[in-house]
Amino acid sequence: MATNADSQIIWMEGKMIPYSDAKVHILSHSLHYGTGVFEGIRAYRTADGRTAIFRAEEHFQRFFDSIRALGLHCPYTISDLIQASCDTVRANEFKECYIRPLAYLDDSIRGLKLPDNPKALVAIATWAWGKYMGDDGQTKGIRIQTSTYRRADVSTSLPLAKLTGGYITSVLARREATKNGLDEALLLDPQGFVAEGSGENLFLVKNKEILTPPVQFILPGITRDSVFQIAKHLGYSVREANITRNQLYLADELFFSGTAVEVTPIREVDYRPIADGRPGPISRQLQETFFKTVQGEVPRFNSWLRYV
Numbered sequence: 001m002a003t004n005a006d007s008q009i010i011w012m013e014g015k016m017i018p019y020s021d022a023k024v025h026i027l028s029h030s031l032h033y034g035t036g037v038f039e040g041i042r043a044y045r046t047a048d049g050r051t052a053i054f055r056a057e058e059h060f061q062r063f064f065d066s067i068r069a070l071g072l073h074c075p076y077t078i079s080d081l082i083q084a085s086c087d088t089v090r091a092n093e094f095k096e097c098y099i100r101p102l103a104y105l106d107d108s109i110r111g112l113k114l115p116d117n118p119k120a121l122v123a124i125a126t127w128a129w130g131k132y133m134g135d136d137g138q139t140k141g142i143r144i145q146t147s148t149y150r151r152a153d154v155s156t157s158l159p160l161a162k163l164t165g166g167y168i169t170s171v172l173a174r175r176e177a178t179k180n181g182l183d184e185a186l187l188l189d190p191q192g193f194v195a196e197g198s199g200e201n202l203f204l205v206k207n208k209e210i211l212t213p214p215v216q217f218i219l220p221g222i223t224r225d226s227v228f229q230i231a232k233h234l235g236y237s238v239r240e241a242n243i244t245r246n247q248l249y250l251a252d253e254l255f256f257s258g259t260a261v262e263v264t265p266i267r268e269v270d271y272r273p274i275a276d277g278r279p280g281p282i283s284r285q286l287q288e289t290f291f292k293t294v295q296g297e298v299p300r301f302n303s304w305l306r307y308v
């Protein structure tokens, strides 16, 4: 059922389809076995009143990396899908929206045995999506818990690929956290180090230095990379490091990065306030610069914007 936030038109296999007709067959392989790949991208209204997709090139590069990791074949190019995204945003007359590309297998394949390089079908949907953690979460910080679920091991899944099937762990972890009255889950990796949230990467600030887990068990976030580059541009030292739960409790600041959460401070972990329980100055500065960047107000990073 469509909601008010949804688009009227969805791009499917090169065609603009009305929302209510954008359907797949009940026997679609991806629906049964999680053999799909997706992306999450945002388009922002820029300071000059135009609309720009944030880091479209990098998102579709990762989309194709995920498709390749899963062993699917996608007949489109990165520039085809960037163009399709721009067309879809424009067709729906969104000034700002979330963009959801999906590559999936249809009902022509039954059972687990995939043919070599099966052809993925592609759809691109858009919808209006405000603050993922609410306005309050974004300004005052959110409360999270260490999840009882762990991020998949490198031998159980493909942690660097954004797979639909991989998201079952994220959904269970997020539900566990919200049932406990918290905003989000934090998953540890199989070795017990901090990995990431259910759909966002984590940063820790200690003594003005910024740390984040290495790309091993985590999804290599485009927002994570943006924060990395913005922080360096602002003169901070940023480095990848294994982080323990103990270090979280002693952090000066913690925050999440992701297309959905953007930059969101964390004010509490496992019912313990982080520092004084309020978003710290570096988190706030990075958040502010991130929002300026997506609105085209940081010239250094203007090449990240693709105007629709």
Ligand SMILES: *Cc1c(COP(=O)(O)O)cnc(C)c1O
Binding pocket: 040, 162, 196, 197, 198, 199, 200, 201, 219, 220, 221, 222, 223, 224, 257, 258, 259, 260
């Ligand atoms: C998509 C995703 C992220 C965030 O990536 P962005 O490119 O910044 O949106 C982080 N973790 C997981 C598990 C994800 O699926």
